[in-house]
Amino acid sequence: MTVNNTLPSTDLHEETRQIWDQNAAFWDDTMRDGNAFQNMLIAPACERLLALQAGETVPGDRLWQRRLRASYGAVWRSHRRDRL
Secondary structure, eight states, rough: OOOOOOOOHHHHHHHHHHHHHHHHHHHHHHHTOOOHHHHIIIHHHHHHTOOOOOOOOOEOOOOHHHHHHHOOOOEHHHHHHHOO
């Protein structure tokens, strides 16, 4: 099996950013603070797996940012600097 380790082209990155930007407002309005599945099952399991320490820097979206900051004082680091 051959593994392709090349990064997508700049055009694909830009297309992806545009798609996320189009969906950002809907996602933020819909998810707000998550849903029952996210809050009761996914988030607690992820938090156990991450085993965060207070003040640790972590990636994630705004939902995770709020949750982790409130629970651990974690500092959020985004892979994106604008929406979502």
